[in-house]
Amino acid sequence: MRDDLPGRAISPLVYGSNEIGAMEGGALSADLDRAAGVAFRRLGGNLMTTYDWASNASNAGKDWRHANLLFLPDALRMEGERRSEPFSVIDVMHRASLAMGAKSLVTLPLAGYVAADADGDVAPADAAPSRRFKPVRWDGRTPAGAPIDPAVCDVPHLLAKLLERYGDAGSADGIFGYSLDNEPGLWPETHPRVVRANPTVAALIERSIAAARAVKALDPKAQVFGPASWGATEFATFQDAPDWSAFRRYGSFLAAYLDAFRRASEEAGVRLIDALDVHWYPYSRAGDLLHAKDPALGPALLDAPRSLSESGFRERSWVTDVLGVDDAADAAVTLPLLPSLERIVARWFPGVRVAVTEFNYGAGVLPAAGLALADALGRLGAGGVWCASHWGALSGALGEAYRLYRATDGAGGAFGDAALGLEGAGPGLAAYAARSGEGGPVRIVLINKAETPTVVDIAFARAERTALAGLGFDAGRAVGPVERLPERIDGGGRIELPPRSARRFAFGESR
Numbered sequence: 001m002r003d004d005l006p007g008r009a010i011s012p013l014v015y016g017s018n019e020i021g022a023m024e025g026g027a028l029s030a031d032l033d034r035a036a037g038v039a040f041r042r043l044g045g046n047l048m049t050t051y052d053w054a055s056n057a058s059n060a061g062k063d064w065r066h067a068n069l070l071f072l073p074d075a076l077r078m079e080g081e082r083r084s085e086p087f088s089v090i091d092v093m094h095r096a097s098l099a100m101g102a103k104s105l106v107t108l109p110l111a112g113y114v115a116a117d118a119d120g121d122v123a124p125a126d127a128a129p130s131r132r133f134k135p136v137r138w139d140g141r142t143p144a145g146a147p148i149d150p151a152v153c154d155v156p157h158l159l160a161k162l163l164e165r166y167g168d169a170g171s172a173d174g175i176f177g178y179s180l181d182n183e184p185g186l187w188p189e190t191h192p193r194v195v196r197a198n199p200t201v202a203a204l205i206e207r208s209i210a211a212a213r214a215v216k217a218l219d220p221k222a223q224v225f226g227p228a229s230w231g232a233t234e235f236a237t238f239q240d241a242p243d244w245s246a247f248r249r250y251g252s253f254l255a256a257y258l259d260a261f262r263r264a265s266e267e268a269g270v271r272l273i274d275a276l277d278v279h280w281y282p283y284s285r286a287g288d289l290l291h292a293k294d295p296a297l298g299p300a301l302l303d304a305p306r307s308l309s310e311s312g313f314r315e316r317s318w319v320t321d322v323l324g325v326d327d328a329a330d331a332a333v334t335l336p337l338l339p340s341l342e343r344i345v346a347r348w349f350p351g352v353r354v355a356v357t358e359f360n361y362g363a364g365v366l367p368a369a370g371l372a373l374a375d376a377l378g379r380l381g382a383g384g385v386w387c388a389s390h391w392g393a394l395s396g397a398l399g400e401a402y403r404l405y406r407a408t409d410g411a412g413g414a415f416g417d418a419a420l421g422l423e424g425a426g427p428g429l430a431a432y433a434a435r436s437g438e439g440g441p442v443r444i445v446l447i448n449k450a451e452t453p454t455v456v457d458i459a460f461a462r463a464e465r466t467a468l469a470g471l472g473f474d475a476g477r478a479v480g481p482v483e484r485l486p487e488r489i490d491g492g493g494r495i496e497l498p499p500r501s502a503r504r505f506a507f508g509e510s511r
Contacts (some may be wrong), residue, residue, distance in 0.1 A: 009417025010381040010434055013103065015406055016040030016389035018094045018358065021075030024393045030096035032394040037406030037414075041097045041104055042179070042357050042389040043090060044228070046190050047071050048107035049182050050114045052134065053087040053158045054148050057115040059122065061191040065209035066122045068115040068132060086148060089157060094166065096174060105357065106162075107388070108137050108215075110181035110207050113194045114153045125194040130378070138207075138214050155211070157395065159218045169221040177223030178215050179207045179277060179357065184227060185234035185241075185253075200243040201253060205260045212261070212272040216267035220270070225277040225355055225387075227257055234321040235278065235333040250348075251331025253340075254278070254452035258348035265349075275386060276345055279358035280337060283317035283355030284308065289394060291363045296395060298368035300360055302449040306373040306427070308338045309383050338383035360391045363398075367475035368449075370397025374404050374502045375447050378432035381405070384421040400473040404502050405443060407479055411441050411506035417471055429454065429497075441468055441506040448497035456495045458486070465507035 002221040017038045020029045022448060033041060050059035059068050070179035073083040076092050085091075092105055097104040113128040113135055122250070126132045134153055142149075142157035144164040151158075162395040166173045170367065185206050187195035197431045198341045204227065229235055237244045238253040250256040254276065261273045282289045287297050290306060306313040313336065314325050330347040334340045341354045361376055362369025380388045394402060404417040413498035418436025420442065425431040442465065448454050497503060 007420050007435060008382070008384060008418075009478070010415075010417050010419050011223070011384075011386050013040040014377065014380040014385050015402055016042065016102075016357075016387060017077075017394055018045065018389050019043045019096070020045070020391075020393065021072070022077055023075045024395075026393065026395060028272040029393050030093075031209050032102075032230040033102070034400055036394045036402035037367065037401065038100065039102050039406075040176075040387050041093065041102045042107070043105065044107040044389075045091045045391075046182060049109055049111050049187070049191055050133075050194060051089070051107075051109065051279075052116065052153050053090065053115040054150065054153070055084060055115075055118065056087075056089050057118040058190065059115040059193060061193065062189065065120075066193050067120050068070060068117050068122055069120060083240075087161060090162070091165075094264055096335045101454060105177045105179055105223075105389070106175055107179040107182055107213065107228075108155055109153065109189060110204075110211060111127060111187050112136055112186065112201055112388060121251040122193050122266045124193070127196065128132050133495055138211055141218070156214055156218060156356050159215065161247070163219060168219045169223065175222065175226055177274070179228050180211055180224065180226035182228050183230035183279065184233070185239040186230050192489070198239060198242055201238050201241045201247050201256060202243055202340050203239070208257075209261065209264045209272060210504065213264075213268065216268075216270055216272060223274040226261075226273055227254075227355065228277045228279065228357060229254065229283060230279050232319045235451065236322060249395070252333045252344065253477055254333055255331045255344050255348050256345065256353065261352075262349040268302060273352060275353050275355040276341060276349075277355045277357050277377075278341065279391075280308070280356050281358070283319050285316045289362060290360055292369065293365050295366060295368070297362070299367065301366070301368050301372040302375070303427070304361060304432075305372055305379055307335050308376060309338050311336060311339075325437040325467075338385065342384065354384065355387040356385055357379060357387065357389045358391040359388065364393070364396025367397050370401045371447055371449060371472065371500060371502055373398055373401035373451075374445070375430040376406055377401060378430060378445055378447075381415075381434075382432055397473070400464040400479050401502070404471070404473065404504055407471060409504065410481060411445075411508070413441065413443070413506070415445065415504065416440075416443050419437045429456065433455075439509075441508045443504055443506045445499055445502065445504045446495065447502045448500060451499050453499055454497050456497060458493055458495060460507070464510040466509045466510045468506045470503060470505045472501060474498055474501035 115134040363374035
């Protein structure tokens with residue numbers, strides 16, 4: 001292990017989650033987030049595309065009968081008059097974030113219309129524009145104390161109210177950032193009562209830049225995230241947008257988006273986008289991996305994180321057909337994903353950071369899902385991702401994956417904030433190392449994906465080290481101290497890992 005090189009910073013904001021309330025039943029997601037040690041929380045998803053902050057109503061689109069209802073207050077188990085108080089959904093989410101020391105990302109609408117009522121199903125004949133929807137307004141600077149205009153969704157008015165209540169993004173209670181809507185390439189599919197035709201690249205970029213200008217004008221310290229693209233086909237061609245041929249020279253939609261923001265930022269004299277924001281859900285010809293509960297999908301789930309960062313890995317899914325595998329392309333989005341996104345940023349808008357604000361590697365009832373998520377978190381941290389947020393409640397094995405990195409061990413620390421280089425890990429073993437501060441303990445996460453025990457040989461490049469503490473989880477145990485620590489490592493040593501298990505060890509320099 002290369003403990004003799006400067007470590008690449010690990011952002012604590014990769015340990016994030018999406019606010020979904022009780023959408024999956026059971027405990028509120030905020031309670032599970034707190035227990036998991038989440039540091040970043042996003043209020044996003046399809047419901048936020050049509051969220052009217054004045055009433056808290058949303059249109060569910062294809063997810064539920066194209067209905068206008070108080071879905072988000074229901075998910076957050078809000079009661080009484082609180083359900084209809086302006087922007088109370090944002091308030092509940094953000095106050096939960098503040099209580100656990102996490103930063104909040106709030107999604108703002110760009111699709112054009114939001115729900116105008118909470119009266120249930122919307123018929124095709126009532127598609128926007130109609131009485132069932134109100135238009136979104138981004139121009140103007142309505143002061144916080146002005147009366148709410150019931151005829152429109154005035155986003156600058158919302159921002160003014162949020163600033164009045166919490167302070168700006170640089171204050172202790174301020175909202176950290178804003179996302180420029182959610183999965184715009186899918187709007188005609190997810191919200192056909194709002195968006196009837198495939199959006200163009202030009203129109204989406206124009207709306208996004210105008211919205212970013214408005215956010216930065218009101219709260220210059222707020223971080224702007226976009227475009228929150230859903231997956232491979234949106235990354236590549238914006239779902240074969242009607243005007244894609246005019247942007248084909250860029251090699252990918254994400255490259256075109258970044259270059260447009262770079263030019264607009266230079267003109268404005270201020271960076272208008274802070275994070276290139278994508279969503280990443282694994283796919284497999286073996287079956288549906290989203291929230292997977294079938295143990296037979298365990299091997300596919302455990303393989304899936306490799307597409308994030310493993311050079312040459314070719315996953316068995318349609319995604320490989322769309323993106324291809326290429327370690328050198330600087331415009332097209334390819335696999336592995338994270339190095340590709342870094343290259344695109346470096347080419348088209350240096351200084352923008354990478355965010356993955358939705359991802360999922362199976363349901364918490366599967367031990368394999370917990371191990372896959374632990375592997376993904378390790379790759380996101382070591383891969384330089386700035387912010388990341390899991391979609392789905394962090395229950396069961398999923399919460400254990402977070403605690404593997406976030407829990408304090410017997411040596412008095414969590415995983416670490418500077419990634420260290422490792423050599424030798426293979427497909428059946430994932431390994432990540434980090435330290436916090438010069439001279440502090442080195443911590444190693446080891447994930448055995450095999451259904452049999454494995455022995456890991458370990459050596460440090462710089463110094464002999466002694467195991468100080470260890471913790472871990474597997475199918476039969478939650479995260480907790482390990483019973484047996486590795487013996488002193490003098491130039492080399494061995495660690496035994498149970499079948500399908502995850503362990504974290506802290507090593508201090510031997511005296």
